[in-house]
């Protein structure tokens with residue numbers, strides 16, 4: 001394929017009014033960081049064996065998994081070899097996150113993702129110092145591969161309802177892990193089926209017949225040499241899904257499986273040899289791994305959304321369709337204001353999520369440092385905010401990625417566009433790590449509490465302080481940024497207050513507090529979103545909004561170029577830098593196995609006899 005760039009894209013790039021490289025540097029955290037990231041990409045992406053010979057979509061379920069394991073190993077080694085010893089771990093992590101390098105290798109996701117995203121964080125957050133030293137030595141070198149096994153066939157959201165038991169036996173100083181029912185089987189953990197050999201299992205601890213709550217245990221479930229499941233372990237894969245098909249999600253049941261006492265991760269709660277139970281300072285510290293991943297997800301959404309809008313905006317600059325004015329020729333579809341409305345909000349949201357992720361990460365780091373010193377004051381606030389931001393960003397990203405896909409018309413429906421796979425990845429995040437409605441209700445719970453505190457004259461934390469501000473209900477609309485923020489605060493306050501009034505009304509009518517909560521929960525979820533203002537307000541903003549779309553239009557391609565995703569990372573027939581959309585669509589179509597022969601055998605077997613009335 002020649003290197004000629006599509007003329008429309010060339011014109012777009014000439015029209016751009018800002019310095020694209022400057023924005024890229026800003027996103028990377030400086031010009032040097034951009035250079036380092038590009039160097040890393042050059043090194044890793046030149047590795048042999050990293051890419052598919054046959055497009056992944058034409059492989060069977062089993063072949064997809066086997067191919068993904070092959071690539072995961074090559075990719076892991078390539079990343080290790082590309083490590084720059086002069087960089088800090090944080091700099092390396094930033095470069096890896098920003099580049100989305102793994103997206104060049106996996107159109108779906110890596111079978112190692114749970115090892116890195118949850119197994120290692122669970123050890124770091126839940127193990128005591130001695131355990132951390134031992135397990136991290138093995139896990140960081142991937143001598144063992146792990147996952148995080150919490151969800152069961154019968155329970156995902158309601159952690160306190162988990163049925164897997166870990167019963168302490170002081171005679172042998174062991175825990176006995178058991179799945180008493182079918183619904184107690186662990187169900188969903190990524191890598192669990194055939195990849196991992198260890199996992200962190202969340203189980204209900206019993207000592208002398210007494211419940212000691214849900215606790216984390218590190219469990220070996222496959223032999224390190226033969227990879228056979230160990231005695232007392234029942235294992236398998238849960239089957240084909242909307243996405244995540246190369247992640248190897250599995251099920252796991254225990255039949256009186258014994259593990260030594262030191263396999264309970266004991267940073268927070270401990271079990272002594274004689275069976276004495278030492279409580280954690282706060283039982284919710286056991287949920288810490290989930291808080292961490294919710295924070296990470298916000299950043300992940302910013303990047304995946306940037307990837308989807310890059311594809312859709314470039315395609316919209318190349319694609320011409322219909323007529324705007326008679327005899328003026330077909331315009332680029334990006335000239336339709338409805339198209340701009342569909343896509344520019346995706347660019348803006350990606351930037352907003354990036355900044356939010358940075359802020360949330362700083363908050364997470366501060367609260368974690370405080371926890372290490374025994375100060376748990378800000379944990380509830382971190383939990384409420386992480387729940388809300390995980391839910392809002394994953395919901396919005398799913399909507400905006402799907403909108404990017406449909407904005408590409410029929411070609412967006414092709415797997416070769418990569419938009420369906422990106423949607424599969426981001427919509428999964430609406431469910432995993434806490435189903436979004438459930439997380440919104442956690443945020444609503446703390447908003448209601450905060451409003452009660454504000455009404456009784458207590459000071460609120462900065463993130464909740466708007467609930468104690470006296471803002472007039474007859475706020476005069478003002479289109480400045482300050483005015484819009486004030487408007488949002490007023491609406492958010494009003495929603496929380498109205499949900500609370502509704503709960504009080506139900507209680508007065510004789511309902512218990514839990515039923516009153518459930519009856520008001522639609523309002524409570526709306527109260528925790530912060531996102532909608534009234535139709536009348538929107539009407540006033542409409543003119544400004546349309547004006548802004550016009551200002552962004554000449555810069556749209558520049559804005560997505562600034563995300564600086566390589567073609568390999570976009571992995572899309574529609575989004576490549578050179579805009580040679582039609583050539584790529586044809587090239588990919590020709591890779592379909594059905595195109596390997598002019599006449600398919602089904603013609604002779606079925607169609608011909610059928611059409612000739614012989615079947």
Ligand SMILES: CCCCCCCCCCCCCC(=O)SCCNC(=O)CCNC(=O)[C@H](O)C(C)(C)COP(=O)(O)OP(=O)(O)OC[C@H]1O[C@@H](n2cnc3c(N)ncnc32)[C@H](O)[C@@H]1OP(=O)(O)O
Pocket residue numbers: 113114117118148150151156157158159160190284285287288290291293296297300301304379380383425426429431432433434435438442445446
């Ligand atoms: C492409 C994207 C890239 C991203 C990369 C990642 C790849 C990853 C790959 C995929 C990976 C997927 C991997 C996976 O999916 S792993 C499985 C993830 N599972 C979940 O997330 C389950 C969700 N459920 C829960 O978290 C809990 O059960 C909830 C919270 C719903 C209720 O719980 P519970 O019934 O026990 O509690 P309560 O309602 O009685 O409330 C009691 C009190 O506790 C407070 N509280 C609750 N929780 C926390 C907390 N955490 N820190 C601090 N505090 C907390 C709460 O505010 C309340 O306080 P107060 O009001 O009484 O004062």
Ligand SMILES: Cc1cc2nc3c(=O)[nH]c(=O)nc-3n(C[C@H](O)[C@H](O)[C@H](O)COP(=O)(O)OP(=O)(O)OC[C@H]3O[C@@H](n4cnc5c(N)ncnc54)[C@H](O)[C@@H]3O)c2cc1C
Pocket residue numbers: 114147148149150151154155156157158187188189190244249428431432433434435436437438441
């Ligand atoms: C792709 C993927 C990967 C995953 N990976 C892992 C993994 O590696 N490890 C792991 O342990 N788990 C994993 N999970 C499981 C995931 O964490 C759970 O599916 C998730 O927490 C939701 O729980 P659930 O499936 O029980 O949904 P449910 O809780 O049964 O939700 C079903 C419906 O009930 C509603 N609902 C439930 N409770 C309430 C409530 N209190 N108030 C109002 N509405 C409610 C929900 O809003 C939802 O509409 C994964 C899931 C997916 C999809």
